[in-house]
Amino acid sequence: MKPRQDRLAINPLxxxxxxxxxxxxxxxxxxxxxxxxxxxxxxxxxHSAVPADLTPKEYAARxxxxxxxxxxxxxPVRLTDDATERQTFRxxxxxxxxxxxxLGVPTVFLAMGMAKDAERVARPxxxxxxxxxxxxxxxxxxxxxxxIIRAEGITPAFHPHVGTWAETDEETRFxxxxxxxxxxGFGPDMGHLAWAGADPAQLVRDYADRVASVHIKDLxxxxxxxxxEAGWDYRKTVLAGLWSEPGHGNADIEGFVGALPDDFDGWxxxxxxxxxxxxxxxxxxxxxxxxxxxx
Numbered sequence: 001m002k003p004r005q006d007r008l009a010i011n012p013l014x015x016x017x018x019x020x021x022x023x024x025x026x027x028x029x030x031x032x033x034x035x036x037x038x039x040x041x042x043x044x045x046x047h048s049a050v051p052a053d054l055t056p057k058e059y060a061a062r063x064x065x066x067x068x069x070x071x072x073x074x075x076p077v078r079l080t081d082d083a084t085e086r087q088t089f090r091x092x093x094x095x096x097x098x099x100x101x102x103l104g105v106p107t108v109f110l111a112m113g114m115a116k117d118a119e120r121v122a123r124p125x126x127x128x129x130x131x132x133x134x135x136x137x138x139x140x141x142x143x144x145x146x147x148i149i150r151a152e153g154i155t156p157a158f159h160p161h162v163g164t165w166a167e168t169d170e171e172t173r174f175x176x177x178x179x180x181x182x183x184x185g186f187g188p189d190m191g192h193l194a195w196a197g198a199d200p201a202q203l204v205r206d207y208a209d210r211v212a213s214v215h216i217k218d219l220x221x222x223x224x225x226x227x228x229e230a231g232w233d234y235r236k237t238v239l240a241g242l243w244s245e246p247g248h249g250n251a252d253i254e255g256f257v258g259a260l261p262d263d264f265d266g267w268x269x270x271x272x273x274x275x276x277x278x279x280x281x282x283x284x285x286x287x288x289x290x291x292x293x294x295x
Contacts, residue, residue, distance in 0.1 A: 001260040008291045009071035009269045010038060011047035011215070014280035017273060021235030022116065035066040037281050041288025047269055048073035048105055056102035070103040071267050072157070072187075072213045076113030077145050079137055079165065093145045097152035107212045107266060109187040110146060110156040112138060112164035114234075120163050121234045125196040125224070127168040138165045139175050146184040157187025157212040162195050163234045169198035176207055186210035189271070190256045191217025191243065195224045201252065201259035208259075213266035216257075217273070218249030244276040245283055246290035 012034060018024040028034065031051065038046060048070040050059045060070055075096050077089045093110075100108050114121055120128050146156040158179075160172045172193070176186060186207045190200040192215075204211055219242050227237040246253055257268065270290065275283030 001258060001262055001264055003257060003268050003294045004265065005291075005295055006044070006069070007265065007267045008043070008294060009045035009047060009069075009267055010043045010284065010287055010291075011074070011269050011271045012038065012280070012284055013271055013273050014275040014283040017275065017280075021238040021274070023273070031062065035063065035068055037284050038288075039066040039068060041285045042292050043068075043270075043284070043288045045069045045071040045267070047071055048100060048103055050099045050103075056099045060103055070105050071269055072105055072107040072109055073100065074109045074111065074159070075145070075149070075156075076111050077141060078113045078115070079134070079141060089145060090148055093148045094152065097149040097154045097156075100154045101152050105154075107155045107157050107185070107187070108149060109159040109213070109215070110142060110149065110184070111159035111161045112142075112166045114161070114163040118163065120165065120167065123231060124163045124234045124237065125167060125228050127171065127196075130168075130171070134165060135171060135174060138171075139178055142166075142175060143179045143183055146179070150183065155185045155212045156183075157185040159187045159189055159215070160193055160196070161189065162192045167192065167196050169193070169196070169203065172198070172203060173206075176210060181210050184210075185212035187213050187215070189215035189217060190251060190253070191215070191219050191271070191273075194219060194221060194251055195237075195242065197225075197228065201255045204256065204259040208261045211260065211264065211266065214256075214260070214268055216246055216253060216268050216270045218244045218246045218251045218253060220244065221250050238274050241276065243273045245272055245286035246270055247293075248276060248286065
């Protein structure tokens with residue numbers, strides 16, 4: 001499978017990687033600066049995140065000024081017994097899905113979210129404290145939120161993520177096997193799956209009819225294995241140099257992309273959670289070089 005050039009995008013997390021190995025959205029430069037750098041890197045689509053002060057139409061127009069199209073965004077949710085918090089997740093999912101519909105983006109990634117003090121942030125990528133009852137609650141929450149997203153005409157793509165209650169191969173398969181495909185699609189992140197010791201390409205092959213869009217990541221597989229064995233926490237692993245720009249780590253990106261069905265028409269979104277380069281701008285430029293090599 002050869003990626004379509006109009007389906008290659010970026011989620012520029014490089015700009016929001018904080019000094020403590022976490023993600024801080026307040027670090028992002030103005031949208032116009034991001035768009036300028038992304039455009040100059042040769043990337044023509046961006047992970048959708050409509051700012052609070054813009055309508056979807058205004059956001060799309062702003063992107064279009066730089067020759068950039070909107071691509072699938074991201075909705076995180078968490079297990080909670082607080083009714084108000086749970087309703088907030090429902091409302092956010094409906095709002096983001098409606099924005100995607102207005103933008104003409106048919107897919108959104110749906111994942112369990114992280115918190116700095118979470119048990120699996122302290123012991124990531126190994127299925128720490130796995131419990132069937134909790135996993136069923138996770139499944140039920142994802143199915144509920146997915147149904148809300150579907151009501152807006154958007155495909156929710158389940159995105160396993162290290163540091164959450166849905167990170168391992170086994171947990172990924174359980175959720176996909178117990179939620180109907182008409183409710184929940186699949187949006188694998190090859191980097192997070194590989195960090196957790198899974199085979200991302202095999203998961204793509206096994207659930208080929210569910211894959212809606214994917215995240216492309218490169219990483220140091222040896223470091224990931226070392227961190228799992230030593231019990232490093234999430235931030236220590238990231239700060240040790242886990243992530244890198246596509247083509248600058250040793251993940252099998254070619255094998256992952258090659259596992260996608262020949263008729264795949266979803267998005268490939270490059271993410272570098274923490275750039276290996278001195279500046280975010282340089283990291284984005286290298287991401288652009290990778291997308292150009294796919295032509």
